[in-house]
Amino acid sequence: MAHMKWWGWGDESTRFTHEDKPALAEFVLEKIDIDCFAPSPPLPAFEDLDLAEPVAARVLLADLTAAVGFDHVTQEPMERVVHCYGKSIRDLVRLRGNDLGRLPDVIVYPGSEDEVTAVLAVALSHDAVLIPFGGGTNISGSLEAPRRETRPVISLDMSRMNSVIEIDVASRTARVQAGILGPELEARLNAQGWTIGHFPDSFNHSTLGGWIATRSSGMQSDKYGDIADLTRGVRVVTPNGLVDIRPVPSTSTGPSVREMILGSEGRLGVITEATVQVHRVPAQRSILGYLFPSFTAGLAAMQEIAESDASPSVTRISDANETQFSFATKKPGGFKDTAQSAALKIFLTKRKGFVLENMCLSFIGFEGSADHVKINKKLVGDIVSSHGGLCVGSGPGEMYDQKKFDTPYIRDFLLDRGGLADVSETSAPWSRLAGLYDGARQAVMGAFDELGVKGFVMSHLSHSYHSGACLYFTFAFKAAPGREPLEQYDVVKSALQQSFVDLGATLSHHHAVGVEHRAWLSQDISEAGVAMVRALFDGVDPGQNLNPGKILPDPDVDLSQSNGHAARVASTQPGAGTSVTS
């Protein structure tokens, strides 16, 4: 299985371009002052990178080779670079800027749970650091070794462990090895009439083990649940032996070990397999588009749908900015022309009273029998209408469904042109979502002002629950000259994250903690909550050999600035950790 390109997201064969999207260049120029037509600088050459010499001792390499075989241990430069980071915007900037951080010294590809056990034993006996690696899509810094790590660093690539071991038809679960990629898993399930129902944006390049280790959530979570709901049983190689949690539907065995593994980011051990819920591929699957006069109206509709007897598979509404961005990325033909057609515009403005710049696009998905889909469309349609919205058919939904995994490529497109784009997402109770939306936008706009840059921020709600929902923010700006781009990025990112915890939301709904979000953990789950996580990690891994530095705040390197909005993750900035002052 080929890894993603070392310098950016996804396959070499796929690139985002404005050329087939007539309205995009103007939109980008207007919003963030970037000229899509300007020649983009050449991509960095791999040969120009400065790779530190690996520090692994011969005896360590020999022991690792004994554990997994000669063919599955490597120190090749490309492998080391591919495994040094995830794919956050910080990672992309650092890779392009020849800042490789603390490269792993050796990459190991185990082929079985026994081999994982052997590798962990080797790592512990040599006091090495072990970092599990799935698809490498993480955007929270969960995959990098601490910059100042002096022990040997082993990246444990799980890609060989990609089997669907068995499907329990009666229980509707599949036992699957952790290293399987989303498309592999879905294809093997589909072949027998099943679906995993878990489709995060990273789906094409992320793994089951990665989903579990980061508490991932997918686009149809309203129906199928988050990965925490889908994962029933799990097997984890730990310093104390194999954790084997049975795939029971619910249990009362004290504090949930299953829920300790979920989100553990490699700090408790290596997830080797899981038993996950699967569903029969539904008879019907449909995603309808809706337009709302405002984000407020759309939020109110989603809130009501979540309480109603309706059970949609997807509930998503973009704010006005994201709606406009969505229209700007449309290719000729199709929905854009419909939605922006003169006749529709007149209908929306004259008959429905819409102000077009406030209009919000929504997608709501339905799955099940034909009757179920029909009944639910009616239930949802009535609620949408009562909030001033209207259905615009299945065209936009189909388009959204087809291009949903392409979004991450845009970051590289913008980065080629000096633009920094990133995402931060959170969840909050319904009662707080409107205030969160306003406050988070203000925080980002304030950060743009502080930097003196022209920036853009857009948002959508997705993943509805009984008591609240996820808000997902995307921001982009052209870095100002004369200041490190990542320093500028930190100002915006920190302001956004701080607004989340200040406004009663969580630091992340499904992107994990890693090093990017750890500075906010104690504000989110309280100091005493952090102490519980620390007790767990320290007890299971007293030597800090398992992916150290992730999740728990590190007072030595996380600066919490006294002026409030900019808690920086200093350790991940180039050169940080040597000159930090508070």
Next chain:
Amino acid sequence: MAHMKWWGWGDESTRFTHEDKPALAEFVLEKIDIDCFAPSPPLPAFEDLDLAEPVAARVLLADLTAAVGFDHVTQEPMERVVHCYGKSIRDLVRLRGNDLGRLPDVIVYPGSEDEVTAVLAVALSHDAVLIPFGGGTNISGSLEAPRRETRPVISLDMSRMNSVIEIDVASRTARVQAGILGPELEARLNAQGWTIGHFPDSFNHSTLGGWIATRSSGMQSDKYGDIADLTRGVRVVTPNGLVDIRPVPSTSTGPSVREMILGSEGRLGVITEATVQVHRVPAQRSILGYLFPSFTAGLAAMQEIAESDASPSVTRISDANETQFSFATKKPGGFKDTAQSAALKIFLTKRKGFVLENMCLSFIGFEGSADHVKINKKLVGDIVSSHGGLCVGSGPGEMYDQKKFDTPYIRDFLLDRGGLADVSETSAPWSRLAGLYDGARQAVMGAFDELGVKGFVMSHLSHSYHSGACLYFTFAFKAAPGREPLEQYDVVKSALQQSFVDLGATLSHHHAVGVEHRAWLSQDISEAGVAMVRALFDGVDPGQNLNPGKILPDPDVDLSQSNGHAARVASTQPGAGTSVTS
């Protein structure tokens, strides 16, 4: 708020009797050889109990008084006895037998979170043991101090902390103090049009904090979820300070601290309040009765319903034994006459091909709008029919709904007459339920044979999930003469619990671990899983001051007999701990 009677379940004013149930006495005589008409021995007199002197030092009492006020610290004998155990059959036998175990030395009633914090600080500074106490209904031994505990033991009764602090209408959550009893909570919610949707058998006498601390599940869990799903935010006073988990709908903040608190049984701290999901009282609520030709057919129907587009609030099916017991407890008139009427019998046997002794009674609940209820009744009805079942209307369901909280009183009725009755429940994947049902029954019958007693075991399925369900077993027998009743009970209980873990199920679906189930924890969640829980407890409470002895296996007192089926929890037997040999 009055506590339950010291010697048994529930209120003094409520007692179970056979006198208004014409068929019951014959049934009991036939099944377990107990004569309901024989005079029952007098209840023990409280004055005859032997209470050890409390060991709390004056300075500890003075500090506790300073923490909560003079009126809220007591060492009264009745208070000490009420707080010494929960209400397991073992507890009832011990109480009636004047075996009070390690009585608490002092009972403290805090009135606020600050007072809880103060009490915990006092307990730690005096190296005392602190055991939180909700309604006292626990049947897994979670409330008793270790028999050999030499430190002062404080029982922290949460009953004064019983407020509904606020209802977040938009988010459909209620912030509630942990000491509130089920009926108080539901009444206050109902008054504003809401329901908690959580109705465990213990509902009338158990508290929100107790539900959370033990991972409780209620009868309408199919719709509302288990307490783990309902609980969004939680506040817990711990040795490291206040754990304050925000009531967000879903989050990606590493290993879930919320899920560490759930099921923690007081070992991590004292739960002071929680923010729980609430729902609008549904427009319609209906529980229908169904009859199936066999338990196998009923299981298959429940499995199919769980995968279908239907979303019932309750799915429950009794096996043939429980169905017969249910018929035997009916009062004159009503459903029993219907179901056993000559005409129905003829219809069932001649037209439907039922063998009456294999017939199984099922209840399925529906809640929501009139349309929703109607649609779901149709979906469920079709599935029931396809498995040979038929609907017998709303009469049995209404009767079940009315008497559902009275079941625990039967244990005292039988105990008065020398009968030992208890329950054990578990959950497993759908594919394992049939084997589990057979194997668990065989284990219990084998234990009866080993003891040479005439016993009865019955079971029902409840709490359906996508991938499995809960199986709930009730067993009863008349203790044989010449051997300690609890020793005999242990043979049966241990055989049943061992069958659970041997057959791929969990040690408990919703009754917690306590001391009763801890001997099976490592077989259930694996040794390395237990090590994680131990790391958490040891890190948070290094002095073992917080409800010590619960959840984690104790090799000193848990005997795992080499012959397989009887792992005994020796520490809870009278006199055990002094003469245990392996």
